[in-house]
Amino acid sequence: MAQGRDGVGVSEDPARRGVPADSPGRPLPRGIHRESPVGEGVYLTKLDLAINWARKNSIWPLPFGTACCAIEFMGVVSSVFDLSRFGAEVVRFSPRQSDLLLVAGTVTYKQAPILRRIYEQMCEPKWVVAMGVCASSGGFYDNYCTLQGIDKVIPVDFYIAGCPPRPEAILQALLEIQKKIERNPAPR
Numbered sequence: 001m002a003q004g005r006d007g008v009g010v011s012e013d014p015a016r017r018g019v020p021a022d023s024p025g026r027p028l029p030r031g032i033h034r035e036s037p038v039g040e041g042v043y044l045t046k047l048d049l050a051i052n053w054a055r056k057n058s059i060w061p062l063p064f065g066t067a068c069c070a071i072e073f074m075g076v077v078s079s080v081f082d083l084s085r086f087g088a089e090v091v092r093f094s095p096r097q098s099d100l101l102l103v104a105g106t107v108t109y110k111q112a113p114i115l116r117r118i119y120e121q122m123c124e125p126k127w128v129v130a131m132g133v134c135a136s137s138g139g140f141y142d143n144y145c146t147l148q149g150i151d152k153v154i155p156v157d158f159y160i161a162g163c164p165p166r167p168e169a170i171l172q173a174l175l176e177i178q179k180k181i182e183r184n185p186a187p188r
């Protein structure tokens with residue numbers, strides 16, 4: 001057996017190459033191939049790729065909503081934009097059950113330690129999205145009480161521009177997080 005594309009095992013013997021196991025027009029996840037030396041319906045891949053494929057399609061978001069952006073997020077999980085199409089509809093309000101912290105709104109200096117504590121309570125692997133200009137940079141609240149961006153207290157994987165951002169921008173952020181999960185080795 002030789003290493004194929006993306007490290008997937010394929011047979012060198014053409015006679016042992018598998019037959020197409022699925023509808024030919026339907027794309028398979030990255031790293032999973034229809035051709036199998038074992039037989040129809042059997043897919044070979046690496047463990048990391050399989051874990052990442054499952055992980056990116058089952059993100060559980062925790063909205064840390066403090067202001068108007070949180071209202072916009074409600075639209076994203078509702079029927080028109082429907083976050084569940086991307087496998088991320090299981091919104092949780094417990095950091096121990098979530099892997100995507102979505103900070104939506106203005107964060108004050110007083111709230112900053114709370115945000116930090118919530119981030120620390122989330123299990124690895126975890127990702128953070130700063131939704132809107134307030135979470136990303138303080139926005140127009142450049143004053144004595146407003147944190148000038150949540151990245152002053154926690155790491156951020158993706159920033160969404162806008163005040164408030166369009167729902168499509170939030171969906172785009174989720175897709176970018178999914179790509180990031182897919183690219184990196186799966187943490188165990």
Ligand code: SF4
Pocket residue numbers: 067068069070104105106131132133134135139162163164165
């Ligand atoms: S970015 Fe705009 S919409 Fe979002 S919390 Fe700040 S002021 Fe509200």
